[in-house]
Amino acid sequence: xxxxxxxxxxxxxxxxxxxxxxxxxxxxxxxxxxxxxxxxxxxxxxxxxxxxxxxxxxxxxxxxxxxxxxxxxxxxxxxxxxxxxxxxxxxxxxxxxxxxxxxxxxxxxxxxxxxxxxxxxxxxxxxxxxxxxxxxxxxxxxxxxxxxxxxxxxxxxxxxxxxxxxxxxxxxxxxxxxxxxxxxxxxxxxxxxxxxxxxxxxxxxxxxxxxxxxxxxxxxxxxxxxxxxxxxxxxxxxxxxxxxxxxxxxxxxxxxxxxxxxxxxxxxxxx
Amino acid sequence: xxxxxxxxxxxxxxxxxxxxxxxxxxxxxxxxxxxxxxxxxxxxxxxxxxxxxxxxxxxxxxxxxxxxxxxxxxxxxxxxxxxxxxxxxxxxxxxxxxxxxxxxxxxxxxxxxxxxxxxxxxxxxxxxxxxxxxxxxxxxxxxxxxxxxxxxxxxxxxxxxxxxxxxxxxxxxxxxxxxxxxxxxxxxxxxxxxxxxxxxxxxxxxxxxxxxxxxxxxxxxxxxxxxxxxxxxxxxxxxxxxxxxxxxxxxxxxxxxxxxxxxxxxxxxxxxxxxxxxxxxxxxxxxxxxxxxxxxxxxxxxxx
Numbered sequence: 001x002x003x004x005x006x007x008x009x010x011x012x013x014x015x016x017x018x019x020x021x022x023x024x025x026x027x028x029x030x031x032x033x034x035x036x037x038x039x040x041x042x043x044x045x046x047x048x049x050x051x052x053x054x055x056x057x058x059x060x061x062x063x064x065x066x067x068x069x070x071x072x073x074x075x076x077x078x079x080x081x082x083x084x085x086x087x088x089x090x091x092x093x094x095x096x097x098x099x100x101x102x103x104x105x106x107x108x109x110x111x112x113x114x115x116x117x118x119x120x121x122x123x124x125x126x127x128x129x130x131x132x133x134x135x136x137x138x139x140x141x142x143x144x145x146x147x148x149x150x151x152x153x154x155x156x157x158x159x160x161x162x163x164x165x166x167x168x169x170x171x172x173x174x175x176x177x178x179x180x181x182x183x184x185x186x187x188x189x190x191x192x193x194x195x196x197x198x199x200x201x202x203x204x205x206x207x208x209x210x211x212x213x214x215x216x217x218x219x220x221x222x223x224x225x226x227x228x229x230x231x232x233x234x235x236x237x238x239x240x241x242x243x244x245x246x247x248x249x250x251x252x253x254x255x256x257x258x259x260x261x262x263x264x265x266x267x268x269x270x271x
Numbered sequence: 272x273x274x275x276x277x278x279x280x281x282x283x284x285x286x287x288x289x290x291x292x293x294x295x296x297x298x299x300x301x302x303x304x305x306x307x308x309x310x311x312x313x314x315x316x317x318x319x320x321x322x323x324x325x326x327x328x329x330x331x332x333x334x335x336x337x338x339x340x341x342x343x344x345x346x347x348x349x350x351x352x353x354x355x356x357x358x359x360x361x362x363x364x365x366x367x368x369x370x371x372x373x374x375x376x377x378x379x380x381x382x383x384x385x386x387x388x389x390x391x392x393x394x395x396x397x398x399x400x401x402x403x404x405x406x407x408x409x410x411x412x413x414x415x416x417x418x419x420x421x422x423x424x425x426x427x428x429x430x431x432x433x434x435x436x437x438x439x440x441x442x443x444x445x446x447x448x449x450x451x452x453x454x455x456x457x458x459x460x461x462x463x464x465x466x467x468x469x470x471x472x473x474x475x476x477x478x479x480x481x482x483x484x485x486x487x488x489x490x491x492x493x494x495x496x497x498x499x500x501x502x503x504x505x506x507x508x509x510x511x512x513x514x515x516x517x518x519x520x521x522x523x524x525x526x527x528x529x530x531x532x533x534x535x536x537x538x539x540x541x542x543x544x545x546x547x548x549x550x551x552x553x554x555x556x557x558x559x560x561x562x563x564x565x566x567x568x569x570x571x572x573x574x575x
Contacts, residue, residue, distance in 0.1 A: 006480065007379075014376035015383055018390035021448065024405045025393065027416065040408070040416055087301040096294035097287075105302070109309045111561045113509045115530065116553050119537035119546045120312030120319075143304025173293060202398035204512045209538060220400045224516050227404045236408040243404045247397040254396045255389065262392060266456050 025251075031240040040236070052241035056226075059238075061214050062245065065222040068134065069201060072218055076138045077196045084147040084192065089177045091148065092155030093163065109145035115205050122209055132212045140206065141199075147192045150267055154188035155181050191264040198261075201250055219246045313554060319547035326541035338548040347524060348532075354439060355508070355528045361443035362450070362507045367499055369447060370454030371492075377455065378462045392452040399449060403516035406445045407432070410517075432518050438526045445513050450506060454499050461495030462488070501564040505557065529553055 023042065030041060033048035056062060091102060114121070121140055122131070130136035163176045171179070182189070204220040211217045217225075223246055227239050254261045295302075320338055322331035342348040373391045377384055394402060409416050410431040418429065431441040465488065473483045511531045514520065520527035520535070527535070533553065537546035 010376065010379075011381055011383060014387055017376075018383075018387050021390045021394070021452075023416075024402070024409070024448070027409075028405055038414075040414055040419065042416065083300040083304070086297040090294040090297040094290065094294045094297075096291040098291070098295070102298055102302070105305050105310065108313070109305055112309065112313065112554060112557055113505065114308070115509050115511075116533070116550060116557065117309070117312040117316065118534065119543065119550060120315045121308055122537070123315070123543075124307065124312065139304070140308035143301040143308075145305065145309075148301060173297075198396055202396075202400075204398060204400050204515075205534070208515075209534075220398050220512075223398075223404065224400050224512075227400075227407070227516055236411075239404050239408070243401045247401045250396045251393055254393060258385075258389060258392075261396065262388070262456050265395065265453065266460050 028240050028244055031237055032244040034237065036235065036237045052237045053245070056238050056242045056245070060222060060226050060242065062219075062222070062242070064214055065217055065219045068216060069218040069220075072134055072137055072207075073197050073200045075134070076141055076200050077193055079138070079142050080144045080147055080192070080196055081189065083143055084151050085177055085182050087143075087148045088151035088155050089173075089181055092152035093158070093160070093181065106145040106149055109143075110149070114140050118206060118209050121206075125210060131210055132216055133210075134216050136210045137207045137216070137218070141196075144192075144196070147196065150192050151185060151188045154185040158184050188267075190260065191267045194261060194264040195267075198250055316547045316550040316554065319543055320551045322544050322547075324543040324547075331544070334544075338544050342545070342548060342552075350524055351527050351529055351532045354524075354526065357439050358443060358446075358528055359504065359507050361440055362446045363500070363503045365443070365447045366451045366454050366507075367503055369451040370499070371458045373451060373455035374458035374462055378459060391455055394449040395453045397449075399510065399512035400516055402445055402449050403513035406448075406513075407517045410441055433522045435522055435525045438518060438522065442513060442517065442526060445517070446507070446510065450503075453506075454503060457499050457502065458492070458495060461492050461499075464495075465491045497564050497567055501560055504560050508553070508556065508560075529556075 027040075027042050030044045032052055033050070034041070034044065034046055035049045035051050087102075090096070091099065117140075125131050125136045125139070128136075130139065158181060162180055163171075166176050166180060202220060203218075204224065207218050208221045208224065211221055223242055226242055319331060321333060321335060323334045323337070324331040373387075377387050377391070408414075410418075412418055412428060412430040417431070421429065429437065431437045469487050469491075470483065473487060478486070508528075509530055511528065511534065514526055514528065514531050518526045520531060529549065530553065533546055533549045536542050536549060540546075
């Protein structure tokens with residue numbers, strides 16, 4: 001009996017906290033769909049209107065930013081997919097001299113986040129004349145220590161006999177990677193993909209440092225500029241509409257594929 | 272040794288070499304990116320920390336450890352380190368505790384699990400910039416939701432983001448809201464790794480749920496604890512996006528933390544020498560944090 005009361009209390013309390021945690025999202029949605037006015041409301045009290053979105057789409061080059069972000073996200077993952085598969089095969093299915101050096105490099109990259117090295121990396125980009133380019137935003141992330149390690153763990157579980165049989169049938173290392181190892185490790189790539197996409201969709205500091213033109217700016221940088229501009233100082237309606245448009249793809253994706261997302265984030269913890 | 276054996280060894284040596292070369296060829300793309308954008312910048316930062324290199328200087332001028340001496344006697348640097356320490360304390364402990372409570376709440380059989388998990392985790396998948404935009408308005412004096420709520424309880428006017436004493440806690444709240452769900456998932460995977468038989472045994476012995484928590488759950492979560500704490504520390508140190516949107520270091524550098532200070536020196540003051548020195552200091556801190564986890568994993572508690 002005591003246990004049941006306890007459990008009910010716990011449920012009630014955690015329910016309350018979850019509502020508290022949802023307040024920012026509720027307010028964001030309410031405000032984005034409410035015509036501009038001079039007070040804040042948590043819950044809708046007028047007919048929903050799209051006027052804020054229209055205003056935002058008029059005043060900021062949203063679609064340009066959106067396409068930039070999509071390009072960056074897709075290309076980054078696409079290239080990571082190739083570099084990671086190759087490196088993971090070497091580290092997971094081969095034995096060779098100097099293996100330890102590679103693991104040390106991976107360990108270093110996992111320990112020191114890219115954000116800390118913004119100045120030196122910016123100088124490297126400048127020397128390559130790649131500042132204010134999408135390629136410049138992507139370059140530091142194209143060799144992914146995290147992805148390599150994650151996929152390597154999955155490659156290690158694939159029995160060697162499989163690739164030996166393929167080799168006897170005349171398969172080269174290259175086709176063993178793409179025809180056997182990669183298709184057998186779909187879950188690892190899905191995890192890596194979700195992590196990579198959400199990281200680069202949400203990344204701010206590095207793209208902000210690198211870009212200086214509308215042509216290359218991703219959504220996060222565009223939003224920050226809009227939110228900091230003088231005009232938007234008290235116009236939270238417009239900022240909310242813009243914010244909602246930016247978070248919508250990932251948040252909706254998360255609502256649908258909740259379990260996949262959470263599992264991928266768990267795998268991000270392996271070090 | 273007769274000839275055929277020698278020939279075989281030579282052949283196996285050649286095979287080995289071919290194998291090594293194939294492996295390194297596969298690693299080459301990753302290796303190039305890692306060397307260029309992780310290893311080289313680390314070395315460059317450490318190297319330049321011993322030089323003076325300001326705007327307009329063509330070549331760096333070697334000055335030994337003068338940059339470090341300058342910083343350690345600099346009022347602003349001390350303030351920045353203090354801010355960093357305070358915000359780490361204000362964010363790491365609450366996110367870890369709340370993350371654990373979330374995990375415990377989600378790790379039960381209940382119809383609400385779906386709702387709870389969604390509510391606790393969705394802030395993780397949005398950009399910190401978006402979170403900052405929302406909370407900036409929440410904190411607005413008079414009009415903001417928080418001010419309005421406080422006013423309803425009779426608490427006077429507060430301008431959170433321009434108050435020296437309130438700005439760091441206010442930023443910490445945003446961070447806690449955003450990151451607790453992230454830590455929740457690691458606690459959760461730790462909890463699910465605990466053998467259920469232990470709980471059954473405890474129930475047969477008539478242990479209370481509080482006792483069970485402190486005698487079984489908590490000790491068995493020790494490895495997870497070490498891992499989560501490193502993760503929380505690193506995340507907390509490297510996050511500056513919300514500072515950039517909400518305060519830009521205001522009031523009078525009251526919310527400037529180490530990474531933001533690196534950014535200011537590098538891209539506002541164009542002082543590469545000082546920025547590199549600060550980067551090196553941050554590298555040392557990050558390595559120390561990881562080392563701490565590494566050293567403590569050797570004598571961590573294993574019950575399973």
